[in-house]
Amino acid sequence: MKKIFLTILAFSSFTLFSQKKYIESMSFEQSQDISFFINVKNNTKLGEYITASGNSVKLGDTLIIGNPTSSYATSNTYGGGNKITFGRTKTRFSKEFEFIKLGRPAGIGAAMSGADTPMAGINLSKEVVLVKEMKTYHKGSKKKPLNVQIILGEINGRAFGINKYLSVMNTELAIESREIFLKNRKITREEAIVKLKEAKELLDLEMMSQEEYDAIKKELSPIIMNKK
Template sequence: MKKTITFLTVLLVSINMYAQENLDLLTYAHTQDINFFNSIKNGTQVKEYITVSKNSVKIGDTLILGTPTSEEMSIRTYSGSYGTKARGGVAQSRSTSKKTYEFIQMGRPAGFGSIMAAMNGDAASMADNSLKNTTVIVNEIKTYHRGSKNKPLYVVMVLGELNGKAFGINKYLSVMDTELAVESGEILLKNRKMTRDEAIAKLKEAKELMGIDMMSKEDFEALKKELAPIITYKNQE
């Protein structure tokens, strides 16, 4: 028991030891700029983050959970007996799958449940499809290095339910990589800007519609003009 308490204490301290600093604004460009990120401490709190597609997320914003992008498989093995008749040496396995979020897990990043799972060698419990379209509020935004201080940053968000409700015993959700969660559609931001790939796809669809006389050439040209700044924008990283 004493060893367990010591382990938990060391783990929590190591995660939070550099959490004293605050940033009013952090951009994706900052996270990749060594002249900026090598002076940032792990656990630095962020008030607003700007993604690579120039979308903004702030403390207090309400977001919507989008569509899970992963799938979790589980296999259960059943003994070889049915009713009162034993069938020695016979076993059956049944596999099931469910949609899960790749970047959104249950609980805080360093919450008690996550620490105990790590100690047991278990993977973190990822949120599943039952939470799709849930409206959440951003409680915390923090940034961490992908290794040493000479490595780029990534952004973690802690989400809570509206009206003080909780996600069961976990109470919170953690977005373990905000950039990837937003760009994959697992997190839907307010006033989200269209990505370059989405703009190209929309323009291709419009061209097909024009080809079958379902869109006028004037409407196509107007849409093309609207989407051109997004498609020709070169600073997509």
């Protein structure tokens, strides 16, 4: 009898979690762990996301939009007329973001009809934005890992042109490609090494005191030694 009760309790807990539409905090590791993501439905809201590099993104956080990582070309030919003659072709290259879209993510119906929103353009570089909403989606079926999407709002509540919001379609790739920057992100080991080398050069040039160098070394050493 006790065994049956425990089985029912475990099943009830599993069902409750499966139907949960809000996760207070989720890490990148959890998003890739099948024992975790198998129980998470698409469109589940997040309160906090811990990235692969250990940085935290929370609702209300301030982010900075970086630079676009993709581009496209449009060409027009002038002076050809209706005859078979040589005209002048003018090609224009435009940059756009690969992971940031204008507006909210398109719903299933809109995506199937092809009525998708365009990607954000270079004019939005350096914009300071707020994290308004975070959601998780499976990268395909329920047995595939989770992807985190972020809805961004203008810091003063205004719109980005005709769009009230921007959508980061893949948070990890957007951060990795530097299309978005976290204002309070942790420095990486590689960045710490570069910073320490620069400090050593300044010390050798007598443009930095030994005390200043020692303070920087003390701060960066745990990161370089992978102890932080």
